[in-house]
Amino acid sequence: MQIYKVGGAVRDRLLGKPVTDIDWVVVGATTEEMLALGYRPVGADFPVFLHPKSGEEYALARTERKSGRGYGGFTFHASPEVTLEEDLIRRDLTINAMAEDNQQNLTDPYHGQRDLEDRILRHVSPAFAEDPLRVLRVARFAARYADLGFTVAPQTLELMRQLSESGELQALTAERSWKEISRALMEDQPQVFIQVLRDCDALRVLMPEVDALFGVPQPEVHHPEIDTGIHTLSVLEQSALHKQPLTVRWACLLHDLGKGLTPTEEWPRHIAHEHTGLKLIKAVNERFKAPKDCQELALLVGKYHTHGHRALELKASTLLELLQSFDVYRRPQRFEEFIVACEMDARGRKGLEQRSYPQADYLRGAAKAAREVAVQPLLEKGLKGPELGEALKRERLKALKVYKENA
Ligand code: CTP
Numbered sequence: 001m002q003i004y005k006v007g008g009a010v011r012d013r014l015l016g017k018p019v020t021d022i023d024w025v026v027v028g029a030t031t032e033e034m035l036a037l038g039y040r041p042v043g044a045d046f047p048v049f050l051h052p053k054s055g056e057e058y059a060l061a062r063t064e065r066k067s068g069r070g071y072g073g074f075t076f077h078a079s080p081e082v083t084l085e086e087d088l089i090r091r092d093l094t095i096n097a098m099a100e101d102n103q104q105n106l107t108d109p110y111h112g113q114r115d116l117e118d119r120i121l122r123h124v125s126p127a128f129a130e131d132p133l134r135v136l137r138v139a140r141f142a143a144r145y146a147d148l149g150f151t152v153a154p155q156t157l158e159l160m161r162q163l164s165e166s167g168e169l170q171a172l173t174a175e176r177s178w179k180e181i182s183r184a185l186m187e188d189q190p191q192v193f194i195q196v197l198r199d200c201d202a203l204r205v206l207m208p209e210v211d212a213l214f215g216v217p218q219p220e221v222h223h224p225e226i227d228t229g230i231h232t233l234s235v236l237e238q239s240a241l242h243k244q245p246l247t248v249r250w251a252c253l254l255h256d257l258g259k260g261l262t263p264t265e266e267w268p269r270h271i272a273h274e275h276t277g278l279k280l281i282k283a284v285n286e287r288f289k290a291p292k293d294c295q296e297l298a299l300l301v302g303k304y305h306t307h308g309h310r311a312l313e314l315k316a317s318t319l320l321e322l323l324q325s326f327d328v329y330r331r332p333q334r335f336e337e338f339i340v341a342c343e344m345d346a347r348g349r350k351g352l353e354q355r356s357y358p359q360a361d362y363l364r365g366a367a368k369a370a371r372e373v374a375v376q377p378l379l380e381k382g383l384k385g386p387e388l389g390e391a392l393k394r395e396r397l398k399a400l401k402v403y404k405e406n407a
Contacts, residue, residue: 001029003058004084004099004107011095014116015148024051024058025087025099028080031060047078061087066130074130085109090127092134093141093156097124119145122153132168135160135202136180143184143193152196160200169205174289177206181288185249190240191233194253198229207287209280210253212260217268225350226268228259235348244340250294251301251341252348254281258302277302297334300326301341308342311359311366312407316400319366320393328367339363362407369403370396 009022026034031047039049039058047060062078063086084099084107091097094112106113110124121138128134138160142152152160163169184193194210197203203211214229225231235252244252258277259270281302285295307314307322314322328335343357373395375388383391 001033001080002027002084002101004101006088006099007091007096010098010100010106011112011116013100014098014113015145022056024056025061025084026058027061027082027084027087029060030080031078034058034060047076062090063087064090064127064130089125090130091124092128092131092137094120094122094124119149119151120153121145121150121156123156123159126159128156128159129163129168132163132172133176133180135163135169135197135200136172136177136184136206139193139196139200139202140180140184140187142196143187143189143191146189146192152199157196157200160202164200164202164205169202174287178288178290182246182250182290185236185253186246188240189237190249191237194233194236207284209257209260209284213256216259216262218259218270219268223349224352228256230350231348232256233348234350234353235344238344238348238353239341242340242344244344245337247294247297248337248341248344250290251298251337252344254284254298255301255305255341255345257281257284274303274306293334297337297341300334301338304338305342305345308339308359308363309346311363316397316404319400319404320370320397323367323370323396324393329371332367332371335367336364365407366400366403369399373399 004025004027005022006025007023009019012019031041034049035041038052040052042048042050042057047062049058050056051058060078061082061084062076063082064074064076067075088097088099088107088109094110094115096112097108097110098112099107101107115122121141123134138152138156142150181193184190187193194203197206198211198214210229210232213232214227216228217226218228218231220226223231225234232253232255235255236249239249239252254277256273256277257280258273258275260280261276262270262273278299281298284290285298290298304322304325307318311319323335326335326338339360343360346357346359347353347355373392375392378388378391378395381391
């Protein structure tokens with residue numbers, strides 16, 4: 001049997017990037033031989049094993065064929081006769097279809113190294129189309145390697161478009177899609193992920209609510225970039241530049257969905273888009289079964305981002321309502337994430353990327369003032385239940401009035 005390092009580990013070593021996990025392919029072996037050597041099978045009927053010591057994945061060389069719709073519709077064939085080249089040809093991109101033996105000799109039948117040098121994401125063969133998840137994967141790799149100058153080959157983009165139009169993307173489970181989306185959003189240039197999905201028409205299928213923002217104008221005074229789709233990409237870009245967590249990046253992507261619903265005769269204004277957008281945010285959240293913290297923050301940022309921008313003009317009572325809505329007393333981190341999402345929204349505008357955002361510290365100060373109101377004196381007065389709640393609110397309102405006067 002021969003063992004080769006494959007996929008991302010080879011690619012990233014050649015790119016000079018850190019290699020995190022290593023996948024191996026085993027040629028010329030049977031399942032029985034693997035078990036006899038102490039490898040542990042991953043699934044009952046899939047020829048993938050874990051190394052007894054390192055825990056790394058070793059897969060028997062296999063060919064695959066699509067036998068139906070969706071992810072379940074796959075048949076594969078693993079046997080000692082399957083060659084390395086046959087295993088590599090079923091893979092997604094040429095840069096992912098290279099193998100390396102323990103002497104670092106490269107097997108590269110589909111010219112992955114050349115595409116690495118030319119900075120091209122290119123499918124290996126028509127078998128690319130057998131797994132619709134690859135549309136998201138390619139967009140994710142485009143985001144990850146954008147700083148190196150990688151682009152998607154036109155023929156690959158065309159295949160991705162055909163997959164998008166075929167209805168196959170709908171067959172992806174929420175879990176598989178979310179895994180790709182969340183990883184892509186955490187890349188350095190997540191806006192490239194969305195842009196590539198748009199370029200191959202997958203965005204219209206996966207997130208029509210985001211796709212609909214392109215071509216929708218906003219008032220030039222606040223938005224020199226005018227287009228709401230471009231603005232959304234810039235906000236996402238800012239969130240990555242400022243190293244924000246996934247929750248914030250997700251909220252940035254979805255914050256303006258309501259603008260896609262504005263009747264054209266009202267353009268470029270978007271009255272109450274914060275409210276009209278909520279049902280769309282909810283729909284996208286649920287479609288991908290986003291984690292609870294991502295869902296919550298996206299809805300809150302969608303609903304309140306204009307409050308964030310107007311923070312300095314808000315009445316003390318409105319400030320209090322905002323803080324209460326975030327349950328800032330028990331969830332201070334969530335309010336902080338709201339503040340930075342608003343800041344990213346303010347910076348994600350053409351030419352305004354470096355602007356200062358005094359609203360952020362002002363909101364932090366307000367949260368601090370409200371949180372510093374002590375409960376103890378009210379408890380000592382014998383207040384309980386709803387009465388205590390009301391008294392606490394009154395005290396917090398007082399504290400916010402004082403804060404406003406002194407700010
Ligand atoms: N692969 C594929 N099609 C998929 C998923 C994986 O062809 N839908 C192949 C690719 O050759 C890939 C390898 O399996 O390189 C390993 O997949 P995975 O570990 O998911 O990705 P990596 O390429 O290692 O990338 P990452 O660094 O993002 O994990």
